[in-house]
Amino acid sequence: MAASTTSQVYIDVIEDVMVKVRDEFVNNAGPGEEVLRELQAMWESKMMQAGAVFGPIERSTAAKPTPGGPITPVHDLNVPYEGTEEYETPTAEILFPPTPLQTPIQTPLPGTADNSTYNIPAGPSDYSSGNDTGGNADGKGGRPSPFMQPPSPWMNPRPPLDVNVAYVEGRDEPDRGTSNQPLTQDFFTMPSGKRKRNDLNSQYNAGGYIPQQDGARDAAYGVFEIEQDICISFVNGGEISINSNSTISKGKMQVDLERSTSRIPQLDGPIPYDDDVLSTPNVSSDTSEKRRKLECKIPANYSCIYFSVNCIMLHLTLPPPTIFYFPSSYWVYFILLQIYNYGEVFTEDYNISNTPAPPEVPASTPALVAQNEVGNEFDDDDDEPPLNEEDDDDLDDMEQGEDQNTHHLVLAQFDKVTRTKSRWKCTLKDGIMHINNKDILFNKVCYS
Amino acid sequence: MATFELYRRSTIGMCLTETLDEMVQNGTLSPELAIQVLVQFDKSMTEALETQVKSKVSIKGHLHTYRFCDNVWTFILQNALFKNEDSQETVGRVKIVACDSKLLTQ
Known part of the structure; x- marks a missing residue:
């Protein structure tokens, strides 16, 4: 039966009931x-x-349905709408403000950190887009601001509190934080750190970005810029050449970074750095093509957590190879730094990080996990947000599949069912078919 | 008049069932009355199909599963082609549930 007649039959049935x-x-x-x-x-x-029923129902009662209308729509609509809405907006907002800062800080465990990092990525999509555009157009000054601005609304209020806590915790628990922080700073900062404190501070102060003067933040910051291709004086100041970062191919950048890293360990570089340095060069050589690749190649010694964090950062436009250099223990700290960068809140981290706490071994296990994740992320090319999106897509697909299975349904009465070998013939009557989201009523059906 | 509860699984039947569930939960309707409404729906739907619907459909497909239990045939067809007067549609997988029409006339 045509859909219109089906609708009419339904209306008649409702009326009759x-x-x-x-x-x-x-x-x-x-x-x-x-x-x-x-x-x-x-x-x-x-x-x-x-x-199943179209448009205005031609009845005296039809007008009344309006009250019911709102109720029903809510139910039906909710499912689909919620899926999209929750996914998009809530994730970004929720993840950013509360989870990233709080979780990492509160829980020193690598697992938590990973979560936070992942959460962060949702936001990062926005950042990444911003980075892409911003990086190309503007010089050093222009880029940082765009990055910072978006996150700032969320981050600003929260970051200060969270950051402080996080730093403290990171230090206390693993002890890594202290030692690690210097390392991270060194690696990143070696180029960045020296520059940062000198040049960067002035720049940042002028820009207002830099509250984080201490090494870690600065390093992260520099990384940001590099990825974006933006040249920061801080970065330049470091042994790493700004030119490579800002201008040309990423591969060059990496090479430069490698150099810098090697050099850096010497400077800041506390003992652990040597190892890091060694590993980094390898990574850099391998990944000379792309910065992202470099990150993936980071030696096992480094914690995966870093990577996860880094990946997020990368997506955010913070893919600096320097991240790789950081030991696993640093990861928590690193995350915090990133947050600061995003939020533009760069307050105390450095001091804390600077505070010497040399311990650091534990990071190895978390690092492994993180690496796997990191590798995937890198493959995605800065599309971390996609990770979440993909998950949603999968869910949607699943739902669709279920719907398809359950949706095609024929309800009828059978008059006769016969079989000759493998050939079946059935005669049905008075049936309702729901096929491809359409209801079809039929008086008689033969199928085989 | 005997009726099948079969059609309660259709779109219209599900809509009615959901509505009745809500109203019963709200306390605006007693469960007994809700059941009466459903029984009346069974009758009205069956009657409407008998009297108002005259269309014919043919279905062809690969019979994946067949089951006859309690006088109810259940078939699952794959790659089924539905044809009626106006159109035809292909469905990858369709479930057909059919009650014995003779039970209504007895």
């Missing part, structure tokens, strides 16, 4: 006709939402 049930509602102390009308209105509205 209403008429014949009316006595039960009105008499015998029933709920009354008002309830009956409500029932009809809700029923019809649901049918319209399901697409």
Whole structure:
């Protein structure tokens, strides 16, 4: 039957049911006709939402459905809408403000840190886009601001508090934080650190970006710029050549970075750096083509956590190879730095990080996990947000699959079912088919 | 008049069932009355199909599963082709549930 007739049959059925049930509602102390009308209105509205009944129902009662309409729509609509909405907006907002800062800080464990990092990526998509555009156009000054600005609204209020805590915790628990921090700073900063404190501070102060003067933040910051291709004086000041960073091919950048890293360890570089340095050069050589690759290639010694964090950062436009240099223990700290960068809140981290706490071994296990994740992320090319998106997509696909399985349904009465070998013949009647989201009524069906 | 509850699984039946569930949960409708409405729906739907619907459909497809239990045939067809007067549609997988029409006439 045509859809229009199907709709009409449904309307007639509803009407018929209403008429014949009316006595039960009105008499015998029933709920009354008002309830009956409500029932009809809700029923019809649901049918319209399901697409089984079209448009205005031509009846006296049809007008009433409106009250029911709102109710039903809510249910139906909710499912699809929620999926999208939650996914997009909530993730970004929620993840950014609360989780990233708090989680990493509160829980020193690598696992938590990973989560936070992942969460962060949702936001990063925005950043990445910004980076792409910003990096190309402007010089050093222009880029940082764009980065900072977006995150700032969320981050600004929270970061200070969270950051402080995080730093402290990171130090206390692993002890890594202290030693690691210097390392990170050194690697990043070696180029950056020296520059940062000198040049960067002035620049940042002028820009207002830099509150983080201490090494870690600065390093992160510099990384940001590099990825973006923006040249920061701080970065330049370091042994790493700004030119490579800002201008030309990423590969050059990497090479330069490698050099710098090698050099850097010497400067800042505390003991652990040597190892890092060694590893880094390898990485850099391998990854000379792309910065991202470099990160992936980071030696096992480095914690995966870093990577995860780094990956996020990368997506955010913070893919500096320097990140790789950092030991695993540093990861927590590193995350915090990133947050600061985003939030533009660069307050105390450095001091804390600077505070010497040489311990650091534990990072190895977390690092392994992180590496796997990192590798994937890098493959995605700065599309971390996609990770979340992909998950959603998968869910959607699953739902769609289920829907498809359950949606095609034929309800009928059979007159005769016969089989000759493998050939079946069936005669059905008085059926309702729901095929491809369309309802079809039929009086007779033969199938085989 | 005997009726099948079969059609309660259709779109219109599900919409009615959901509505009744909500109203019963809200306390605006008693469960007994809700059941009466459903029974009336069974009757009205069956009657409407008998009297108002005259279309014919043919289905062809690969019979993946067949089951006959409690006088109910269940078929699952794969790559089924549905044809009626106006159109035809292909469905990768469709479930057909059919009650014995003779039970209604007895």
